[in-house]
Amino acid sequence: MTDHPATPDAGVEVLVLTGMSGAGRSTAANALEDMDWYVVDNLPPQMIAPLVELVARADGKLPKVAVVADVRGRGMFSALEEAIADYQDQGIGVRVLFLDASDEVLVRRFESVRRPHPLQADGTLIEGIEAERSALAGIRSRADITIDTSDLNVHQLGAEVRRAFGHEGSDALRITVMSFGFKYGIPKDADNVADVRFLPNPYWIPHLREFTGQDAPVADYVLAQPGALAFVDRYCSALDVVIEGYLRENRTYATVAIGCTGGKHRSVALTEQLARRLADRTPAAVTVRHRDLGRE
Structure with a gap:
């Protein structure tokens, strides 16, 4: 690796796509x-620096380049962290997208395709996963965007990548407001998490149970509860400060997660309301995702 890597032209984007094996890099x-x-x-x-130099000399013919790097590099993989650190420490525009998933999910995915983990060797599958997670810890800490794919299918992962990188010519922050159920776990890629279980649960009202927070009867009920609209108002005000900081730090992607028990009623209604408020008051592009809607 060179001591002074080439700097891409201002209009060039370079992305390093890495993460855990089985977390969805191909997708x-x-x-x-x-x-x-x-x-x-x-x-x-070791080839990242020459590639960046090539991109810089391409006169705009390669405006967006993504490098997929993983542990198949074996002994060379430690050089990836060093290369990324060199670029980021010099303020050069190379971003890192890191894909992750829980150990349990990775085990299921490897077992479903009946393939060994690239670092498994003569050990067990979980030992290979643990070795890779340890090797990637430094790179993960430098990631600009981390997507946890544990609860995503290939279509949902594709949508997450498109949300993060599909807005050509725009430097605006993109915010995903996500509802979820605490009983299914807190989203690991959430930047901010709020708990709305302080509100009465429509699940216990028979005529509302089968509806969701996207339906007017449930949404009206949730928003009419004492504290619901006050929560939205004050949380929006708190996020104003956070979003201003993200913009100063040139963040391009963030996730705000709103949780209730099952991710069907309260969190869904308040996610919809919060997303509308944020879209009206911030320069960010706001999208909505209901992670656990449809689960039993």
Whole structure:
């Protein structure tokens, strides 16, 4: 690796796509290709600097380049963290997208395809996963965007990548407001988490149970409860400060997660309301996702 990596032109985007094996790198790479990114798979870390130099000399012909890097590089993989650190420490525009998933989900995915983990060798599958997680800890800490794919199918992961990278020519912050159920776990990729279980649960009202927070009867009931609209008002005010900070720090993507017990009634209604408020009062592009809607 060179001591002074080449600097991409101002109009060039360079993205390093990495993360845990089985977390969905191929799906993410396909989504980037669909958005006209030039994707280079399994590039040795030592080749990142020459690639960036090539991009800088391409006169805009390669405006968006994504490098897929993973532990298939084996001994060369430690150089990836060093290369990323060099670029980021110098303020050069190379971003990192890190894909993660829980150990339990990764085990199920490897078992379903009946393939060994690339670091498993003669050990167990979970030992291979643990070794990879340890090797990637430094790179994960430098990631600009981390997506936890534990609860995402390939279509949902593609949508998350498109939300993060699909707005050409825009530097605006993109915010996903996500509802979820605490009984299914807190989203690991959430930047802010709020608990709305302080409100009465429509589940216990027979004529509302089968509806969701997207339906008017439930939404009206939830928003009419004491403290509901006050929560939205004050949480929006708190997020104003956070969003201003994200914009100063050039963050491009953030997730605000709103949780209730099952992710069907209260969190859904308040997520919809909060997203509308944020869209009206911030320069961010706001989208809504209901993670656990439809679960039993």
